[in-house]
Amino acid sequence: MSQPMRPHRVVVIGSGFGGLFAAKSLRRADVEVILVSRTNHHLFQPLLYQLATGILSEGEIASPTRMLVKDQANVTVQLGEVTSIDLADRTVTSVHRGHTTLIGYDSLIVSAGARQSYFGNDHFAEHAPGLKTIDDALELRGRILTAFDQAELTADPVEREKLLTFVVVGAGPTGVELAGQIAGLAHRTLVGAYQKFDTRDARILLLDAASDVLPRLGGDLGAEAAEALERIGVEIRLGTTVEDVDADGVTVKDGKGERHTIAATCKIWSAGVVASPLGEHLAQQSAAAVDSAGRIEVQPDLTIPGHPNVFVVGDMMTRDGLPSVAQLAIQSGRYAARQIAAEAKAATRGKRRPDRAPFRYRDKGSMAIISRFNAVARIGKIELHGWLAWMLWIAVHIVNVVGFRSRIAILLAWMWMLLGSWRGHxxxxxxxxxxxxxxxxxRQAETAAPPPPDGHPRAPQNPGDRCVTTTEGVTACSAQRMEYRRRTFRSQLNSSSGPNRSFPAV
Amino acid sequence: MSQPMRPHRVVVIGSGFGGLFAAKSLRRADVEVILVSRTNHHLFQPLLYQLATGILSEGEIASPTRMLVKDQANVTVQLGEVTSIDLADRTVTSVHRGHTTLIGYDSLIVSAGARQSYFGNDHFAEHAPGLKTIDDALELRGRILTAFDQAELTADPVEREKLLTFVVVGAGPTGVELAGQIAGLAHRTLVGAYQKFDTRDARILLLDAASDVLPRLGGDLGAEAAEALERIGVEIRLGTTVEDVDADGVTVKDGKGERHTIAATCKIWSAGVVASPLGEHLAQQSAAAVDSAGRIEVQPDLTIPGHPNVFVVGDMMTRDGLPSVAQLAIQSGRYAARQIAAEAKAATRGKRRPDRAPFRYRDKGSMAIISRFNAVARIGKIELHGWLAWMLWIAVHIVNVVGFRSRIAILLAWMWMLLGSWRGHxxxxxxxxxxxxxxxxxRQAETAAPPPPDGHPRAPQNPGDRCVTTTEGVTACSAQRMEYRRRTFRSQLNSSSGPNRSFPAV
Structure with missing residues (x-):
């Protein structure tokens, strides 16, 4: 598989847990690693809700991937959104600010993660943002605090009630932790900061279509968590389906099939995820099947059928009902790296490819924090709640945060919040x-522009109109416009500004 | 001036140094204070360049104004952008997310600050952002780091040189400190993080039309600073005027009148400021004059002619060539508060209004940091440079940052950076x-929409077209559209969503 004179090249797509841990696990392997990522950072997603609720800062939960692998000589970080993978040619194409790069691979690890899913109701997103990115978290922080600020401005009690009603859809760990922290803001941090109302009068609702809070932890712990949330002022409505979301609130159908409208300015969506569209893209080129959440059904060795050199890890894959959690991404990323390292080693020694033992997931448990000194956790068959689970949660998260200095900063932030009620962000x-x-x-207005009647690609319009210059000379363009640009500037595509085919496909 | 039964009301516009210190100085006065601010936070602007260069986080240099005055019973914080001040009616109108609030005042302290000025070349702003807000700083951070990331992607040496050329326009404290920190990134923090080039090859240019760096510090210290900057890799070009800025670089005219073009992707503007348009707005209603930077020429007691109850403080005012610096804002804000407090006290005791001693600015000196262990400072006639000035800079800034916990966090961040080269953000x-x-x-596209031919207000168009919903039901609209909305929904304007005239004008 590898050619003489050049090392085996591994392309890793994504800088989340799966991609980062795969790249790091290849540090001693005789391979060249190119990590392609849309964002400049590795994000510690389990603490994103603390960015959204003012406890932590961007830098404390996210660091540039480049800095994290700086001392690993065999890794190159390449910024760009992967626009296509060619399984036949063994190439990956990515685009960063209009610059297209095409690279070949010997092995590929796809770990592009998942995004928020609104189950076909994408228009909910305008009014009920999810929580998957740094931008999402800062927007949520703004929406939560601004709702209180707006309540201070209105003289209308009905309007104020709407502004002080917070609806969190989805009672998984993110939803539970967000609802708990909004309660913490309303009942501790913000008390006394407003003159015209008591922040403790805020209503915080946690909705889910399921019959349990935190279903992955099992009914008993879910009931514990629900009780604890209710004690700190969160109303829980289970068996409740969201039928509509607009600027003024949410329309729900309860367990008895009755419809209600909840007037609420601030809505948050944490009800589901869907895998990166690269999953579907890979399935179209192979015999791989994709489930309803867009995840690829992988082989026992996490590869796709017919492509033993293409691994799919983390939230993008499914097998035997494995849970889409950070631990799965870490373990599957490491597994893929180990197979590649072993095979590269065998190849350089002229030995035959070793057999692959199937991937085995080691369940390290699941946990969620509810409030100060209170969490729920399940490790194997052991169920914990209260302060012991809380201590465990703190320990596990501090150990897993990347970087000594981030750990110190996070511990300090948590200490201030526990001692007083202070949130620094x-x-x-x-x-x-x-x-x-x-x-x-x-972008929608741009994409919705109808194709020209003659069927030819459209010329770019006045930039002030529909096509928007997003940064230094890079213009956000629809597919049609890209086609126009591609044809018009085809000659340039082979020059410096075009694809940089840095190594021939093998 | 004050009526029986209700306290004297002071409206403070702005949450910068002038506004915050004015409000805090009124804590023991028998007055009601309403602080109206566009942003939710007080920003410690002297450290904004450290947010832009990855040393500090948002929360470390900015805190919600509401939290800072939480324990001061006589202050209310009201979010909103002031759209008009009526000196005859003694009212202030502000708008927050479509909600208009009208409040009356007995005394007014206007401290709305200044914004970046491009001296009539506002189109430079697209390619050369300034550094006045949190958003600006995060954008600059992104532009600086992304330039390095893009340089890693290109194979064209000319393109790479353009990407690795950073131009800072304006050699005042902000420009000097930014240039020094970009050098710190290129020569320390980022070294080894890129494979295809050495970050130390980056060019950092600092341009100014003046003949000195840091003109306020005087020629000797300016020369010291210039030498120190050159030692750490900053090229300085004085007597150089910027004639044009576009996506690819800047066109300058040097001291000999010759034109050059500097190819550079990342440009930063710190060459000048202009006062808030509220200055011009006040001048139109009074006998006050406005200088070329939009600042009001105030009376010896910082009021505007004919309006002894209207103070203008900080960057919005000018008198006797006072420097527009943080210390002036703090001292002038406090001065205005003291006059109001003394007069309110006299009024409650039935005494006549005490005479006002004219405002005297106490120059506490000026300083700028160049690099690790190196700064320049002038305090009165004492000039310092090197590590002593650097220690002084650290001490002065730590003492002046608001809040004990922010101080600890900032000291910790500085310690990491000094020990190693680590930047946490x-x-x-x-x-x-x-x-x-x-x-x-x-916004431009919206504003540029021509008025309808019949002269009647336009109906809102398809929201996907030109009118954009900015958040929960609030639509960003042009003046024409606002007029349409106002007429259409006039009846609603007197209900809850309309102006909340919370107290009759006196």
Whole structure:
């Protein structure tokens, strides 16, 4: 598989847990690793809700991937969104600010993760943002705090009640932890900061279609968590389906089939995820099947059928009902790296490819924090709740955060919050709140532009009109426009600004 | 001036140094204070460049104003952008997310600050952002780091040189400190993080039309600073005027009148400021004059002619060539508060208004940090440079940062950076880089929409077209559209969603 004179090349897609741990596990392997990522950072997603609720800062839960692998000589980090994978040619194409890069691979580890799913109701996203990215978290922080600020401005009690009602959809760990922290803001941090109302009058609702809170932890712990949440002021509504979300609230159908409307300005969606569209893209080129959440059904060795050199790890894959959690991403990323390292070693020694033992997931348990000194945790058959689970949660998260200095900073932030009620990161800006929806609408308007009647690619319009320059000379363009640009500037595509085919496909 | 039964009301506009210190200085006065602010936070602007260069986080240099005055019973914080001040009616109108609030005042302290000025070349802003807000700093951080990331992707040496050239326009404290920190990134923090080039090859240019670096510190210290900057790799070009800025670089005219073009992807503007348009707005209603930077020429007691109850403080005012620095804002804000407090006290005791001693600025000196262990400072006639000035800089800034916990966090961040070269806040997102320009273009497109031919107010168009919903039901609209909305929904304006005239004008 590998050619003489050049090392085996592993391309890793994604800088989340799966991608980062795969790249790091290859540090001693005689391979060249190229990690391609859309974002400049590795994000510690389990603490994203603390960014959204003012406890931690961006830098404390996310570091540039480049800095994390700086001392690993065989890794190159390449920024870009992967736009296509060619399984036949063994190439990956990515685009960063208009610059297209095409690279070949010997082995591929796809770990592009998952995004928020609205189960076919994408229009909910405008009013009920999810929590998957740094931008999401800062927007949520802004929406939560601005709701309180707006309540201070209105003289209308009905309007104020709407502004002080927070609806969290989805009672998994993210939903539970967010609802708990909004309660912490309303009942501790913000008390006394407003003159015209008591922040403790805020209503916090946690909705789920399921019959349990934290279903992965099992009914008993779920009931514990639900009770604890209710004690700190969170109303829980299970067996409740969301039928609509708009600017003014959510319409739900309860367990008895009755419809209600809950007036609420601030809505948060943490009800489901769907795998990166790269899953579907890979399935189209292979015999792989994709489940309803867009995840690829992988072989026992986490590869796709007919492509033993293409691994799919983390939230993008499914097998035997494995849970889509950080631990699965870490373990599956490491597993893929180990197979590749062993095979590269065998190849350099002229030995035959070793057999692959199937991937085995080691369940390290599951946990969620509810409030100060209170969490729920399940490790194997052991169930914990209260302060012991809370201590365990703190320990596990501090150990797993990347970097000694981030650990110190996070511990310090937690200490301040426990001693008093202080949150150091409650600053928000209007731009952080509004940018996502405006950028989305600009892209939508662009994409919705009808194709020209003659069927030829459209010429770019006045940039002030529908096509928007997003940064230094890079213009956000629809597929049609890209086609136009591609044809018009085809000659340039082979020059410096075009694809940089840095190594021939093998 | 004050009526029986209700306290004297002071409205403070702005949550910068002037506004915050004015409000805090009124804590023992028998007055009611309403602080109206566009942003939710007080920003410690002197450290904004450290947010832009990855040393500090948002929360460490900015805290919600509401939390800072939480324990001061006589202050209410009201979010909103002031859209008009009526000196005759003694009212202030502000708007927050479509909600208009009208409040009356007995005394007014206007401290709305200054914004970046491009001296009539506002189109430079697209390519050369300034550094006045949290959003600006995060965008700059993104632009600086992304330039390095893009340089890693290109195979073209000319393109790479352009990407690795950083131009800072304006050699005042902000420009000097930014240039020094970009050098710190290129020569320390980022070394070894890129495979295809050495970050130390980056060019950092600091341009100014003046003949000195840091002109306020005087020629000797300016020369010291210039030498120190050159030692750490910053090229300085004085007597150089910027004639144009575009996506690919800047066109300058040097001291000999010759034109050059500097190819550079990342440009930063710190060359000048202009006062808030509220200055011009006040001048139109009074006999006050406004200087070329939009600042009001105030009376000896910092009021505007004919309005002894209207103070203008901080960057919005000018008198006797006072420097527009943080200390002036703090001292002038406190001065205004003291006059109001003394007069309120006299009024409650039935005494006549005490005479006002004219405002005297106490120059506490000026300083700028160049690099690790090196700064320049002038205190009165004492000039310092090197490590002593650096220690002084650290001490002065730590003492002046608001809040004990922020001080600890900042000291810790500085310690890590001094011990190693670690910067804890290098995470960036695409949205942070692109949002400002896209939002600006959307607003421009909206404003540029021609008025309808029949002269009647326009009906709102398809929201996906030109009018953009910025957040929960609030639509960003042009003046014409606002007029339409106002007429259409006039009846609603007197209900809860309309102006909340919370107290009759006196």
């Amino acid at each position: 409650l600053t928000v800006t209007d731009q952080q709140i509004t940018a996502r929806n405006v950028l989305h609408q600009v | 290098l995470t960036v997102t695409d949205q942070q880089i692109t949002a400002r320009n896209v939002l600006h273009q959307v």
